Amino acid sequence: MRPSPSEEVYSVRFSQDSSAFCCALASGVRQYNLEPLAELAAHGPLRFGSIGVCEMLDRSNLLAVVGGGATPRFADNTVLIHDAALDQFVLELTFSAPVLAVRMRRDRLIVALRRQVHVFTFPSPCERLFTVETADNPLGLCEVSPLSTSDHHLLCFPARKTGALQLIDLSATEAQVSCAPVTINAHQGHLAALAINQQGSLAAHIAFQPPTQTGVIQVATASRKGTLIRVWDVAQRCLVAELRRGSDTAVLHCIAFSGDSTYLCCSSDKGTIHVFAVRDPALNRRSALSRVGLRGRYLESQWALATCTVPAERPCVCAFGAAGTVYAVCLDGTFHKYVFTADGSCNREAYDVYLDVCGKNDF
Known part of the structure; x- marks a missing residue:
């Protein structure tokens, strides 16, 4: 079932703890709880x-929006912060x-433009800390360590060199001055997706010491x-794992770590979600030829331990829930919940059309 034009979904984002999600629509914004699936708010x-x-912002009363789509009320170069407790917009930033x-x-508060990333203190006062020039970044790739309760916090985005990743420790920055950035040469081609594990903000020192x-x-x-x-250990600046989604070119819509960094999942335009073991790579599948002694980078690749099927027509984002659970929220308006096991089995446990789920609940 595809949404009607008035319900066209332009983008979907999970909350920082992956317990909820919001979707940007032709008809405004809706916010949902994941377990169980229920509408939290509709604007x-x-x-x-x-x-x-x-x-x-987690499950708080604050929501950031940018106008877009067919009938916008706000410019696409303006970020507005809505406070549900006050039922009004409390901040406006124009770029x-x-x-x-x-x-x-x-x-x-971090805002990504096509060639810049802006970092602000938040929420009050909201002041610009610094602006970083980037390479052409049409996807607006930018991720930040989700937790703010520790001493060091990582911001990452595409560096100016093709395929490189730039890293900044936000805890070591002052107004108008950022700490010395570090670059990892991650790929030969342009970056298409990024993810940071939650443990990133628990590490002792991002200034590249163990x-x-x-x-x-x-x-x-x-x-x-x-x-x-590719999974990188930032402190050591080394490659931890190289995980193979497939052998044919695909558009990756999302990659995400589980809360404990045990697993990583990705979604693509092939209509699949792949689940990889990060902490115990022996669980990942290997080519049968590698087991008979043949060697080579392709043959020695780590393939997904489990694969789930989603609609291929529209993009979807994925995230982990409780142990062994993966959620997929698709731009065609559908919601999928899968349960996987370490032996590679994967079954869909729940399906719904989230655009049809109504009934505002308290946060």
Whole structure:
């Protein structure tokens, strides 16, 4: 079932803890709880118009939106923060170019343009910390460590060199001055997807010394070729794993770590979600030829331990829930819940059309 034109979905974002999601629609914004699936809030077109980008701040009353789509009320170069408790917009930031992505934490607001990333203190006062020039970034790729309760926080986005990833420690920045960035040469081609594990903000020092706590800062990257996902240990600046989605080119829509960094999932235009084991790579599949002694980078690749099927016609984003659970929220308006096991089985446990789920609940 495809949504009607008035319900066209332009983008979907999970909350930082992956317990909820919001979707930007031709008819405004809706926010949903994941377990169980239930509508949390709906903001209609009379006040919001059509929205192209939205971002929740955890499960708080704050929501960031950017106009877009067929009937916008707001410019596509303006970020507005809506406070549901006050039922009004409380902040407006305008930029020189269209806003492609917004990332929020309880202490920072990050805005990605096609050639710049802006970092602000947040929520009050909201002041610009610094602006970084980037390479051409049409996807607005930008991710930040989701937790703000520790000493060090990682911001990553495409560097100016093709295929490279730039990393900045936000905890070591001051107004108008950022700390020395570090670059990882992740791929030969342009980056297409990024993810940071939650343990990233638990590591002892992002200034590239070995962490002294149990958390290891990891970043996952994929290029526009879409065949490989690479996982990097930021502190050591080394490749941890190379995970193979497939051998044919694909458009990756999303990559995400599980909350404990045990697994990583990705979705693509092939209509599949692949689940990889990060902490215990022995669980991942290998080519049968590698088991008989043949060697080579392709033959020794780690393939997904489990694969789930989703509609291929429209993009979808994926995230992990409780142990062994993967959610997929698609731009065709459908919701999917899968359960997988370490032996590779994967079954769809729930399906719904989230656009048909109504009934506002309290946060």
